Amino acid sequence: MSFATQVKAELAAVRPALPCCRKAQAYGMAQGGHAFGYAGISLQTESAAIAALYAELLQQVCGCGPLVRQPPAGVRGFHLVTADPADHRRIFDTFGHTGREVSLRLNRANLECEQCAAAYLRGLFLSCGTVTSPERGYHLEFCVPYYNLSRDLPPLFAECGLHVRTVRRKGDYVLYFKESEQIEDCLTFMGAVGATLELMNVKMVKDIRNKTNRVINCENANIGKTAAAAAAQLAAVRHIIQATGGLDALPPELREVARLRQDNPDMSLRELGEALDPPVSRSGVYHRIHRILAFAQEV
Ligand SMILES: [Zn+2]
Structure with missing residues (x-):
């Protein structure tokens, strides 16, 4: 009906x-x-x-x-x-x-x-x-x-x-x-009070579905951004290797991060920081990554 x-x-x-x-x-x-x-x-x-x-x-x-x-x-x-x-x-x-x-x-x-x-x-x-x-x-x-x-x-x-x-x-x-x-x-x-209740019910279910979809979309967009950033970092590392014949041109603290990124394209900045010895905070890794990107633009 x-x-x-x-x-x-x-x-x-x-x-x-x-x-x-x-x-x-x-x-x-x-x-x-x-x-x-x-x-x-x-x-x-x-x-x-x-x-x-x-x-x-x-x-x-x-x-x-x-x-x-x-x-x-x-x-x-x-x-x-x-x-x-x-x-x-x-x-x-x-x-x-x-x-x-x-x-x-x-x-x-x-x-x-x-x-x-x-x-x-x-x-x-x-x-x-x-x-x-x-x-x-x-x-x-x-x-x-x-x-x-x-x-x-x-x-x-x-x-x-x-x-x-x-x-x-x-x-x-x-x-x-x-x-x-x-x-x-x-x-x-x-x-038509019954119909009103039905309409409110459908609306509530739709709202929840929309909100869930928005959260999923938002998360997907974030994942997309992280993946794009990691890809750019990888490209920079490869460019440095091609242009300078390796990673030795980088200072030791950047070299380590570049190598880790090359081996782990999916790692987040936090995970990269934790994998370093000694460990480095997320923002510390972020700064080093930026220096690597800047370095890649100059070689
Ligand atoms: Zn009347």
């Missing part, structure tokens, strides 16, 4: 307790549906639970139920259509719309109590929302075909502490969140 399907299943199981919230949720589902205007009122969904909830809420709130039709070719799931013009009238009257608006707006009169906004957004998400699996990325969106509605929604989200962004896509208006915290807040607000 995809994450979006899981979120919708969780939201479709929520039944608002108050009549005003049931109305707000029915309103959200209808507005986010396939059509909501004089040409018809319909909702298309792949989920049997969402189809049942839509029919149940419309019946309770408007006193009329939609018909389930065969969906258009190529579309899976349920196509719920209100066919009777008298039913259209009843639904538009209930929600305070004429059904003749060119660009649908949000009628705030349908949001009565403090919980109504959550119920409305839950309904809207059930019919026109989707969310990406947190394994793949952070994205939650509502896709509405009405310009005015797309302008009325951000202030409603903002009142709920959610800062949504809008983008135009193929004639639709997409209201979306990209930050994981905002997605968590939106899911929680709509009532």
Whole structure:
């Protein structure tokens, strides 16, 4: 089951307790549906639970139920259509719309109590929302075909502490969140607490994985640097041998380090220092190495 399907299943199981919230949720589902205007009122969904909830809420709130039709070719799931013009009238009257608006707006009169906004957004998400699996990325969106509605929604989200962004896509208006915290807040607000916990869990695992990868990358980079430095030192020693016929041109304390490096290309500076007799600190070896490198540049 995809994450979006899981979120919708969780939201479709929520039944608002108050009549005003049931109305707000029915309103959200209808507005986010396939059509909501004089040409018809319909909702298309792949989920049997969402189809049942839509029919149940419309019946309770408007006193009329939609018909389930065969969906258009190529579309899976349920196509719920209100066919009777008298039913259209009843639904538009209930929600305070004429059904003749060119660009649908949000009628705030349908949001009565403090919980109504959550119920409305839950309904809207059930019919026109989707969310990406947190394994793949952070994205939650509502896709509405009405310009005015797309302008009325951000202030409603903002009142709920959610800062949504809008983008135009193929004639639709997409209201979306990209930050994981905002997605968590939106899911929680709509009532998908289980999905929020799941998202937080996935995020935590991803964070740990990222941190581990960063540490490994960092260590690899360090190992790379050490190896590159050792290779440069080896090259310098070989150059001195080629140019001067051996290492005798080096002072004794440098000669010993050069020989050790030649025999042990993988040793760290600390290990080189420990192998010297008497042992020399890491920084002592570092200085001698620098003198060898400088010497190699002059011969
Ligand atoms: Zn309410």
